[in-house]
Amino acid sequence: MSAASKPKTHMQTRPVLALFILLGGLILLALGLTLSISVGAADIHLLTVWEAVFHFQPDLTQHQIIQELRLPRALCGAMVGAGFAVAGAIMQGMTRNPLADPGLLGVNAGSGFALALCFALWPGLPFPYVILFSFLGAGLGAGLVYGIGSLAKGGLTPVRLALAGAAVSALLVALSEGVAIYYQVGQELAFWYAGGVAGTTWLHIRIMFPWIVAGLIAALMLSRSITVLSLGEEMAAGLGQRTGRVKLAGAVIVLILAGAAVSTVGMIGFIGLVIPHVARFLVGVDYRWIIPCSAVLGSLLMVFADIGARMINPPYETPVGALISLIGVPFFLYLARRERRELG
Amino acid sequence: MKSMQAGTMEHRRKIRAAQVMAVLGALILAAFLISMNTGFIKLSPWDVMKTLVGAGTEKQELVLFDFRLPRIVLSVLVGAGLAVSGAILQGVSRNALADPGLLGISAGAGLAVILFISFYPMTEGAPVYLLPLCAFAGASLTAAVIYSLAFRKGQGVAPTRLILVGIAVSAGISAAMIVLTIKLNPEKFQFVSVWLAGSIWGANWHFVMALLPWLMILLPYVMVKARVLDILRLGEPLAIGLGTSTERERIRLLAAAVGLAGASVAVGGGIGFVGLIGPHLARRLVGPHHQYLIPASALAGGLLLIVADTLARWILQPSEIPVGIVVAIIGAPYFIYLLMKT
Numbered sequence: 029m030s031a032a033s034k035p036k037t038h039m040q041t042r043p044v045l046a047l048f049i050l051l052g053g054l055i056l057l058a059l060g061l062t063l064s065i066s067v068g069a070a071d072i073h074l075l076t077v078w079e080a081v082f083h084f085q086p087d088l089t090q091h092q093i094i095q096e097l098r099l100p101r102a103l104c105g106a107m108v109g110a111g112f113a114v115a116g117a118i119m120q121g122m123t124r125n126p127l128a129d130p131g132l133l134g135v136n137a138g139s140g141f142a143l144a145l146c147f148a149l150w151p152g153l154p155f156p157y158v159i160l161f162s163f164l165g166a167g168l169g170a171g172l173v174y175g176i177g178s179l180a181k182g183g184l185t186p187v188r189l190a191l192a193g194a195a196v197s198a199l200l201v202a203l204s205e206g207v208a209i210y211y212q213v214g215q216e217l218a219f220w221y222a223g224g225v226a227g228t229t230w231l232h233i234r235i236m237f238p239w240i241v242a243g244l245i246a247a248l249m250l251s252r253s254i255t256v257l258s259l260g261e262e263m264a265a266g267l268g269q270r271t272g273r274v275k276l277a278g279a280v281i282v283l284i285l286a287g288a289a290v291s292t293v294g295m296i297g298f299i300g301l302v303i304p305h306v307a308r309f310l311v312g313v314d315y316r317w318i319i320p321c322s323a324v325l326g327s328l329l330m331v332f333a334d335i336g337a338r339m340i341n342p343p344y345e346t347p348v349g350a351l352i353s354l355i356g357v358p359f360f361l362y363l364a365r366r367e368r369r370e371l372g
Numbered sequence: 373m374k375s376m377q378a379g380t381m382e383h384r385r386k387i388r389a390a391q392v393m394a395v396l397g398a399l400i401l402a403a404f405l406i407s408m409n410t411g412f413i414k415l416s417p418w419d420v421m422k423t424l425v426g427a428g429t430e431k432q433e434l435v436l437f438d439f440r441l442p443r444i445v446l447s448v449l450v451g452a453g454l455a456v457s458g459a460i461l462q463g464v465s466r467n468a469l470a471d472p473g474l475l476g477i478s479a480g481a482g483l484a485v486i487l488f489i490s491f492y493p494m495t496e497g498a499p500v501y502l503l504p505l506c507a508f509a510g511a512s513l514t515a516a517v518i519y520s521l522a523f524r525k526g527q528g529v530a531p532t533r534l535i536l537v538g539i540a541v542s543a544g545i546s547a548a549m550i551v552l553t554i555k556l557n558p559e560k561f562q563f564v565s566v567w568l569a570g571s572i573w574g575a576n577w578h579f580v581m582a583l584l585p586w587l588m589i590l591l592p593y594v595m596v597k598a599r600v601l602d603i604l605r606l607g608e609p610l611a612i613g614l615g616t617s618t619e620r621e622r623i624r625l626l627a628a629a630v631g632l633a634g635a636s637v638a639v640g641g642g643i644g645f646v647g648l649i650g651p652h653l654a655r656r657l658v659g660p661h662h663q664y665l666i667p668a669s670a671l672a673g674g675l676l677l678i679v680a681d682t683l684a685r686w687i688l689q690p691s692e693i694p695v696g697i698v699v700a701i702i703g704a705p706y707f708i709y710l711l712m713k714t
Contacts, residue, residue: 128440176708187536191469191711194539198644201705202697297543340551350547357544361521364536 036269038117041312049310053324057106060331064102065094068338069205072098078322096229104292105334105348106230106327107240109288109299113326114247114319115282116300121315122278125186126305126363130166130286132190137197137204139290144204148211156235160296162291167274173356202293207238225293225334226345236288243285247319255315296349298356299326304364389664392657396671403675405442407682408436411563436583442577446639447681447695448584448674451646453636456594457488457674458647459654460629460668463601464622468652468710469535472633473644476542477511481637484510485553489560501582507638511630518543519626545612579639586635590628591670597625598662603659643696645703646673652710676702 063082066072067301072080072090079085080094119128130136130187142165146158153161176192253274258266264271286300329352335346387698408420413435413710415423423432454472461470472478478492488506500652518541553564600621603611633647651665657672658664680698687693 055618117520141491161525176712183460188711190536192708195704195707195711196473198700202700202704205697206693206701209697210688235636346551351541353547354551358546360540360543361537364533364540365521 041314041317042310043314043317046311046317048094049321050324051348053321054327057324057327060328060335061102061106063188064105064331064335065098067335080323081133095163097118098230100233101225101334102331105225105330107233107236108225108289108293108296109326109328109330110244110323111240111285111326112296112299113303113307113329114244115289117304117315117319117322118247118250118278118282119300120304121258121318122275123189124258124260125189127147127190127302129297129299130282130290131295132191132197132301133167134169134173134196134200135286136169136290136295136297137200138172139163139166140205140295141165141204141288142168142321143291144207148207155231159235159239159288159291163287165281166287166290169196169200170279170283192194192291214367225330225348228292232292236292239288243281243288244323246277246281247285248316250274250281251315251319254278254319255313258315271342276288294349296330296352298352298360299329301363302356302359305359332352353356379675381499381657385659385661385664388389389658392664393671394669398677400671400678401600403678403682404444407439407678407685410686411435411440438576442580443681444678445580445638447677448585448645449580450636450640451650451673451675451677452591452670453583453587453632453655453673454640454643454646455650456591456666457629457632458673459638459662459669460594460601460625460649461631461647462651463662464604464625464629464652465534466605466607467534469648469707471645471648472511472637473647474535474542474628474707475515475538475644476545477515477538477601477630478632478637478642478644479542479545479549480514480517480640481507481511481634483514483549483552485638486549486564489564490552490556504582504586504635504638508631508634511634511637512627514545515626515630528602551675553711561709583635583639586631590632591666594625594632594666596665597621597628598666601662601666602660605662641676641694643677643699645699646676648710649673649703649706650676652706676691 049354062074062077066074067078076090080088080091081099084095085091111314115130115135116128117131119133120126129190142161143158145165146153146161149158158249173193173196175190176196177189184263253264253269256267256269256276257278259267261271289296303322304318307318307325311317311321329351330348333351333355334348337346337351340346340351377617404419405417409415409624413431415432415436419428419432420436422428423436428436434461457472459471461472461475462468483504487510488503492502518534518537521541522537524533556564562714600616603614603616604618604622604625606614609619631661636644651669653667653676654665658668676697678697681695684693684695684698687698
């Protein structure tokens with residue numbers, strides 16, 4: 029570790045801006061959470077929100093709506109957004125692949141497939157176990173994509189990975205749909221496909237929270253090594269890093285973050301693609317800043333997208349995953365055009 | 373001497389192509405008989421024969437002529453349309469991985485269909501014939517967007533970039549479709565969700581009649597252009613050297629491919645991978661000459677879809693799964709295999 033001294037590159041980092049983003053982002057996030065709690069089918073005054081959170085009175089309907097529906101939903105959005113964004117940041121840093129994203133590289137589809145099997149074979153399995161299956165499935169999806177991508181002639185190029193990811197996702201989604209129809213669990217699963225935070229309960233939060241927090245802390249601890257790894261594998265090895273170990277640790281963190289997020293809200297793509305790029309653009313190349321900023325920005329995107337999803341067509345909700353895709357696709361196209369030398 | 377040799381080569385190729393097509397045709401016929409017999413009500417091949425010549429019971433006639441037959445005919449037509457569309461796209465873009473589904477053309481057609489359904493009052497008859505037209509408009513627009521996004525001056529359209537852009541555009545279109553479908557009323561929503569899954573279970577003769585003219589016009593057109601496709605496959609400089617106005621021919625052929633895909637998608641829904649596998653299978657069997665490749669692709673695609681549709685009905689009797697799922701389960705591994713090889 030000590031050998032990995034601060035890399036001197038022409039790309040600089042901007043710690044002051046990063047701190048500002050972290051602080052400002054957290055303040056905005058608090059605002060977003062409050063807003064998210066107050067808007068919806070029943071509009072609730074901000075003062076009531078404050079009272080419901082800090083002076084909860086169980087006999088008031090509005091307080092109950094807030095405590096049972098809105099609060100878990102808002103918190104869930106924030107955690108999931110952070111999880112997807114950091115998973116994407118780690119993937120992009122480790123693989124030096126600008127198109128890496130848990131949704132694009134089969135992680136989410138693998139997790140969804142595991143969930144389908146889970147609902148079909150063990151109906152009523154408690155959520156703590158469901159989340160473990162989700163991790164396994166995420167590993168399966170990622171393993172397949174990386175295996176296929178690296179077995180291909182000519183090695184692991186970003187485009188090949190993206191194509192393998194698309195094909196594996198198509199296969200896994202088709203298989204899960206088949207399973208869902210065969211065991212007649214389509215209704216339970218439909219929710220996971222569309223992607224949404226609407227059905228979140230405190231149970232989900234309690235179980236997901238430790239995984240996400242552990243994943244985020246581990247990501248922060250690993251961030252220094254990821255910065256080194258993002259300079260290139262030879263460079264990292266030359267600087268004395270055990271690249272194999274770092275990659276393994278990174279992969280485990282990605283699977284935990286993405287798996288936990290998917291098991292709660294379903295397959296939401298593109299957060300893990302867009303946010304790390306924005307963070308890198310803002311704060312520079314040091315993953316010690318990129319990772320925390322990605323977490324904050326990812327939370328912000330998810331919370332505000334969820335608010336938007338409720339406001340587009342009230343009283344119906346627009347699936348938040350679709351909304352985020354609509355933001356993410358133009359961004360992906362922009363990247364695919366810009367990175368022509370690496371991708372061509 | 374040399375020309376004689378070339379002549380016998382050509383002759384041999386022709387015989388081989390004829391054999392392959394005969395076998396594919398026979399397989400389609402066999403699949404047809406099996407498919408007739410598959411489903412909730414059993415009809416033995418003998419019953420089918422009897423009913424076809426008009427000696428069956430009323431119930432048998434109903435099942436055969438109103439449910440099974442249109443569905444089978446439709447699956448063959450849709451498979452043929454998608455496969456030929458894929459063959460053209462692969463030839464024009466010189467890209468082994470091209471497929472109307474992967475390139476987002478099918479998604480574009482789907483979006484147009486959904487827009488059409490959501491704004492058009494549901495009445496009997498009329499929409500069915502307008503659907504392919506509408507899908508064609510959506511597919512062309514999407515194809516134009518994808519082509520221009522993937523195009524770069526001096527380099528043309530690089531194969532992988534084309535697919536990457538296609539994947540992104542179809543992801544975006546799917547998201548837009550989800551947002552749109554939510555605004556539909558329940559009956560329309562039902563129609564759209566069945567349609568989206570890629571299914572021919574709502575088939576009737578109206579759909580067949582809506583698709584048939586497209587194939588009848590576009591397939592012969594593509595056959596006439598088979599030579600041009602052969603030349604385009606050689607690459608830009610050589611094609612220009614041989615006196616082809618490449619840009620114009622390419623756009624015409626692309627339009628034909630988009631038309632075939634759009635019309636097929638309009639009645640068959642979001643079925644992917646047929647346009648990928650059909651032409652590949654055909655190329656293995658008859659070689660790269662489009663004069664044979666195009667009809668062989670059509671047959672292979674039709675065979676693939678009729679088999680997949682029969683499986684979709686048979687696996688989970690008495691319920692069915694959308695044929696798009698069966699095709700994806702067969703097709704995705706094949707795509708992965710191709711990806712690893714190229």
